[in-house]
Amino acid sequence: MTASPVLPSASLDAGRHENGAKRAVTGTLVKVLLHERTDRGMTLEPFAARCVRRGEVHELLTTDRWTDEPGARVDRVGFLGFVELEAGGVVDRGDTVLIGGEPVGTVLGFDGCHLPNHYNIVIHAPRLLTGRSLGLEPETPVVFAPAD
Numbered sequence: 001m002t003a004s005p006v007l008p009s010a011s012l013d014a015g016r017h018e019n020g021a022k023r024a025v026t027g028t029l030v031k032v033l034l035h036e037r038t039d040r041g042m043t044l045e046p047f048a049a050r051c052v053r054r055g056e057v058h059e060l061l062t063t064d065r066w067t068d069e070p071g072a073r074v075d076r077v078g079f080l081g082f083v084e085l086e087a088g089g090v091v092d093r094g095d096t097v098l099i100g101g102e103p104v105g106t107v108l109g110f111d112g113c114h115l116p117n118h119y120n121i122v123i124h125a126p127r128l129l130t131g132r133s134l135g136l137e138p139e140t141p142v143v144f145a146p147a148d
Helices: none
Strands: 025-032 049-052 057-063 077-085 089-092 096-099 102-111 120-124 141-145
Touching (some): 057 102
Antiparallel strands (some): 096 102
16 A cells, blocks of 8 residues: 655645736724734634725734745734725735835735634734834834735
8 A cells, every 4th residue: 555645735825926916905004012922823824815805904913934834823923003904905925014115024924813803914024023113103004015
């Protein structure tokens, strides 16, 4: 009897090169968060993109750990705040996140532990960033700019 081959886990980037052009998703910071954790235990959803609607509010957080494994655990996080979306669209893994016009990092993925209330949008950055470390204020513009 021959053992079944062990297949690698699918990457969160699977199908990414099938994507066409899209508009940026824009919003405004409505609440600033100041803390970080190293034991958060979030799980990356197995989706490389999420559709979002105008008026929705989602949480933004950073991690300095990179992974492309669906279901990966994310413990190291810095909390930025909550964004209210002004224009709906599609947020994709790899989109550049700009807050106040400054690049903060790239979308790594999504954690749905608070659904249906909101998504945690996980942003990969070189180091943990928080609302405090970036000096964020409510009403600061947020943009999810399409990756090249």
